[in-house]
Amino acid sequence: MTAAGSDSIYDRDLDKSPANFSQMSPLSFIERTAAIYPARTAVVYGTLRRNWAQTYDRVRKLASALAGRGIGKGDTVAVIAANIPEMFECHFGVPMCGAVLNAINTRLDAEAIGFILNHAEAKLLIVDPEFADLAERAVAITGRAIEIIDILDPSFAGGRRVGAKTYDALLAEGIADFRWERPADEWDAISLNYTSGTTGDPKGVVYHHRGAYLNAIGNILTWSMANHPVYLWTLPMFHCNGWCFPWTIAAAAGTSVCLRAVRVDIVYGLIQREKVTHFCGAPIVLNLLAHAPAELKAGIDHSVKVMTAGAAPPAAVIEAMEALGFEITHAYGLTETYGPAVVCAWHDEWDALEISEKARLKARQGVRYSVLDGLMVADPETLEPVPHDGETMGEIFFRGNNVMRGYLKNPSSTHKAFAGGWFHSGDLAVTHADGYIEIKDRSKDIIISGGENISSIEVESVLYRHPAVMEAAIVARPDEKWGETPCAFVGLKDGSSVTEKDLIDFCRANMAHYKAPKTVVFGPLPKTSTGKIQKYLLREKARAL
Template sequence: MYELHFAVPMAGAIICALNSRLDAAMASDLLQHSEAKVVFIDAALLGVAQEALHLMSVAGARAPVVVLIRGEVSTSSTTQHDYEDIVSRGGSPEFAVQLPADENEPIALSFTSGTTSRPKGVIYSHRGAYLNSLFSVLLNEMASKPVYLWTVPMFHCNGWCMTWGVAAQGGTNVFLRKVTGAAIFDAICRHGVTHMGGVATVLSMIVNTAPEDRRPLPAGKVSVVTGGAPPPPTVLSGMDELGFLVIHTYGLTETYGAATVCAWMPEWDALPAEEQAEIKARQGLQHLGLEVDVKDPATMRSIPADGKTVGEVMLRGNTVMSGYYKDAPATAKAMAGGWFRSADLAVRNPGDGYLKFQDRSQDVIISGGGEKISTIQVEEALFAHPAVAEAAVVGRPDEHSGETPCAFVVLRRKREVEAEEVMEFCKKKLPRYKAPSTVVVVDELPKTATGKVQKLLLREKARAMGSLSDPPPSPVLEEEHEEAPNKV
């Protein structure tokens, strides 16, 4: 995958890295939508790929040329081409790199994660990818010859453009087939990793790695750029104690990855650890490649930096997508008013103007009294409980209160807790109407391949529970937890 991030553009083609967790039906759909002429298949995913190609044939779509990447997996399957065989033949010394005639020509087609709708094909330009690669190096505070550990999938925003950024600094890449806490510690120790990236769930995985699976880190802190859902302050504190320097960013597929960074101020070093973690949880300020504002979506006026007024995060500039592939209506809607509308809600902190994410617009819970409840705020309270390893909050219908917060939690190893205790704990940290009224213990939260929690699935579960005001026939239970009984 890393090699192809260079070979494909050098051949004058467009790289479209597909999510490795797609099922055959979605893979077939996206292959047809992208009009791919060549498809490279990792042998470990051959079964899904063959079914996807069969579905394309049934639909009457033109079949792409197939290249099999055997890797460590042996297979007797015959394909049109074998990747290692092609590479072993060597290249032509006379080959001329196919540079774009216009820097705004597309270099990549990156599909969104599709957590709330069908994935959209986001078009990246050579100019945007080039600039964001350099800005990513700056965000990572990356000197020359770094050692970068990949836990960010390269199909997600082309690895947040670090595929090209690491190469720009003459770096070494360390890859993992399976991301686990033990594998991360082992790779850092064995290869002297200096930098890595990962969403909040990866950070939580690191913090909750069993002591026997941890390894001593190299001298100096390992820099970790995180994005996606805001990491809870408790996780940020835990990462700092382990020897990681966490750099918090915010971005979307439509912005090539990171668009803002919580730039650290020297005066914050003297603050208590808890306050430092809360500051690090902010999304910060725009990077050099684009402009970011928080606006009233109706009037398009910038909101005041008072820490209270909520607006929509909007972005424009060099590292905002060229548009959605073959979807002009969605492009026009997203770029209405000359700004990309993220659907993410935030406030601006007084004094420094730093963005603090509130919620996705579709995730906000509306109570019967019309109060808006940020699920992120509720999740932060849940994460503060010593027994909670992971948490996700969605709205549960309520006949009298409209919606009430419903929490799905994963417990730490060998911990047991009553749901009532968790709810009472949250009531001490939040206004009572914001505290979860339902707590469901699960073995794991449903996630996308990039580690984002699929709240759409959790909302369906919450709706299936029915109104909270209706007397349930029996306690609400999920499947039994391995280490502790589920108590709700």
């Protein structure tokens, strides 16, 4: 039988069948690893250690229990949790029953989480005790009766029960030999992640099984990751599903070393005790480790690979980390690209360069992942690529399987993001002669602070609510610790008086604390002849502060 309109001999009687085609899904990774390496350690958390057979049993019980409650394809299961084993398990158990995992940023306020729960139409909410109060307030804001499942963590002294059932009791409803199936279509949604964007409510970014599968493998290829890596969870799993690393670690039959909070003493202790080989994080994590007391750094006698994304780490931090035997890889991506999809691929001949030159090269965002089909810097209107001169700026565009399906319930934003057959990042960059790209500015005025995206417009809208504020603008100010922090330029109403602390406290009372400005500068704001605030001048002032 020939394909319609084709006379090719290769289209005759050579059809897809169960023998030669299956839908891609990262869920297949845990099935394989549990069968081949059942006794190898899968998860470490304090004194808890579970092997891959035990972990596979638990995720199948979770899937079975959810299915038994009628949760399946197209249903959303939300999780608010730190990097603990249950969060890792949810990356497999939730999609195994066909549902969609919504791992929620624990740093958001109750109002934002309430919006997310309603927008995603969450059927169930699994909650870490550390965030019980936050979850309870968020559910109350939804106005809906969302069932809450409590994770009981014996190692966490605080928190309280807010749900009717515990996570372990939920697992007890399921069976370990649950016969889950791959998605009928690899295009089916596997997870939902929210990005604040630049205006209004968060946008829901939908991932599919195919993209998650490929980006998980892309992480292995990008890092030349051998079998059985020991991965430390310094990167939140709510960030783009931990940049797809829950699935990566399953594919590589590695070990997930979980931890509730990033503290330098705990991190260094785990690196030494568990012989950690890989970890990810924003530059602030590297900065904390580089400036830790010397006694904590002593005794590391093995190589550790570190992937960082966001603002490029300063040369001094790279030098300090590499002196400890840490090998830094700089990556770049967005929530819409499953996390990192661009990497500053290293060349052996660069090893002989001075640290300052190495840092300059490593600061570039780089080239596309092996699994990304297309990357270019181009004119945002014509999509004509810019010359490779390191000077001409354009917008960064992505194309490939590891680009989101689109924005949930937001067809206009999806259509705009994919105009011309490319994903429009909104980030401005140049392309160097060797084809490596380097970000120069963010057209959406997003501030990346400690790995978190902060919308300048969101902060400005809060400032404008203060009775003394006439006008306000937020720009990024370079910060050695956080990479960038919000800097507010404020013009006051005639006769009004307010201090920097007053405005910062006002913002902290009306939004997530990390979004509040760290600096406030008073005075008239520069404007164009049409009255538009000239943010590029404010950025220059912020850099000079």
